[in-house]
Amino acid sequence: MAAAMFSMTTTQVSAARIHSVELFSGLTGNEVLGLLAASDDLRFEAGEYVYQAGDDGRALYLVLEGKVEIDLDVPKLGERVLAELDSGSVFGEMSFFHPAPHSATAKCLTSARIMRLPRAQFDALAEENPHLALRITTNAAEILAARLHFTDEWIAESLTRQREHDNRESWRKLREGLMTSFRAPKPFIGLGATMS
Numbered sequence: 614m615a616a617a618m619f620s621m622t623t624t625q626v627s628a629a630r631i632h633s634v635e636l637f638s639g640l641t642g643n644e645v646l647g648l649l650a651a652s653d654d655l656r657f658e659a660g661e662y663v664y665q666a667g668d669d670g671r672a673l674y675l676v677l678e679g680k681v682e683i684d685l686d687v688p689k690l691g692e693r694v695l696a697e698l699d700s701g702s703v704f705g706e707m708s709f710f711h712p713a714p715h716s717a718t719a720k721c722l723t724s725a726r727i728m729r730l731p732r733a734q735f736d737a738l739a740e741e742n743p744h745l746a747l748r749i750t751t752n753a754a755e756i757l758a759a760r761l762h763f764t765d766e767w768i769a770e771s772l773t774r775q776r777e778h779d780n781r782e783s784w785r786k787l788r789e790g791l792m793t794s795f796r797a798p799k800p801f802i803g804l805g806a807t808m809s
Contacts, residue, residue: 626654626677626728634675636703636752644745651734655727663719663727664705671712671732674705679725684718697722706753709735 628645631637640648657663657679664670666686674681676698683695683704695717698704708715709732739746 630677630701634701634703635756636673636749638752639748640745644742644748647738647742647745648730649728651730651738653729653731655729657721657725657727659721659723659725661721663721664715665718666715668715670715671709672705673703673709673730673732673735674719675728675730676700676702676704677726677728679727680722681725681727682720682722684720685716686718706757710750710753 626649628642631645631648632640637645637648654677655663663674663681666684678700681698681702681704683698684693685695686693696704704719705715707713709730735746735749
């Protein structure tokens with residue numbers, strides 16, 4: 614079932630609500646109005662997909678109401694859920710800023726209302742108002758840089774844990790080896806062995 618789509622109007626979404634979203638901070642009142650005018654108001658039922666991994670389509674999404682789950686299909690791993698997003702959360706940034714199919718799936722956990730800003734509409738806004746485009750892309754760069762920094766720290770911790778695991782495994786092998794017999798199959802030279 615396809616999502617119901619409406620034009621976004623200022624009566625449906627307050628400017629204050631948009632200003633509270635980190636990605637849109639620093640926009641003027643008129644810029645928020647332009648952003649709303651360029652966006653679609655989507656309604657989904659629980660269980661519906663906003664998009665699936667592999668889908669094309671460049672847009673930025675803002676959860677206005679409801680919950681959205683972001684899943685990543687990782688072969689041979691049981692854990693697939695990347696995030697559960699509440700109202701005020703933005704998603705779809707990777708495909709919005711980088712022209713590639715979606716790498717994850719966005720599925721509504723509850724009925725949801727989502728603002729969608731198509732990339733083509735954003736580009737048209739950017740031509741009319743370069744400050745709006747600069748502010749959003751600067752905010753996005755800061756957010757993505759913070760996420761990258763967090764990811765770097767997580768990788769470093771994971772590698773440390775892996776190394777600790779490898780060290781523990783080496784110690785385990787050493788302990789197991791120490792508990793086995795060290796009797797040589799033949800006597801050592803100089804310790805009672807005879808040379809023939």
